[in-house]
Amino acid sequence: MTILPLIEAEGQLRELARRVEAGERITLTLDGKPVIELVPPEKPKEAAPLLGLEAFCAYKREKGIDSFFTYIAEDFDDPLPEDFLITPLPPLDGEK
Incomplete structure (x- = not known):
C-alpha cells in the first residue's frame, strides 16, 4: 500500500489510476491523516451458467x-x- 499526501497526488491522477488498475492500493493523506483510499474495483464473481x-x-x-x-x-x-x-x-x- 502506498501513502501519498493529497497535494502530491493532485497532478498525478492518471498515473495513480493506472497503478490502482494494476491492483495497487493507494491512500491519500491531508495533514498527515488518511482521507481517501484508492482501491481497485471488486471483480464480479462469474457464476457457472445454469442449464x-x-x-x-x-x-x-x-x-x-x-x-x-x-x-x-x-x-x-x-x-x-x-x-x-x-x-x-x-x-x-x-x-x-
Missing part, C-alpha cells in the same frame, strides 16, 4: 412464479422424438 431444469427453477424463484408452475417433469428439456419432428402440422383454417 435446463436448473435454469428454469432459478428463473421461477427469481420471478416469484412458483404458484403458476407447481410441477415440472424431469424430462421437460429432453429432445423431442424424431417422429414428432417429421410429422407435418395440420393445415390452418382456410388453407388446403
Whole structure:
C-alpha cells in the first residue's frame, strides 16, 4: 500500500489510476491523516451458467412464479422424438 499526501497526488491522477488498475492500493493523506483510499474495483464473481431444469427453477424463484408452475417433469428439456419432428402440422383454417 502506498501513502501519498493529497497535494502530491493532485497532478498525478492518471498515473495513480493506472497503478490502482494494476491492483495497487493507494491512500491519500491531508495533514498527515488518511482521507481517501484508492482501491481497485471488486471483480464480479462469474457464476457457472445454469442449464435446463436448473435454469428454469432459478428463473421461477427469481420471478416469484412458483404458484403458476407447481410441477415440472424431469424430462421437460429432453429432445423431442424424431417422429414428432417429421410429422407435418395440420393445415390452418382456410388453407388446403
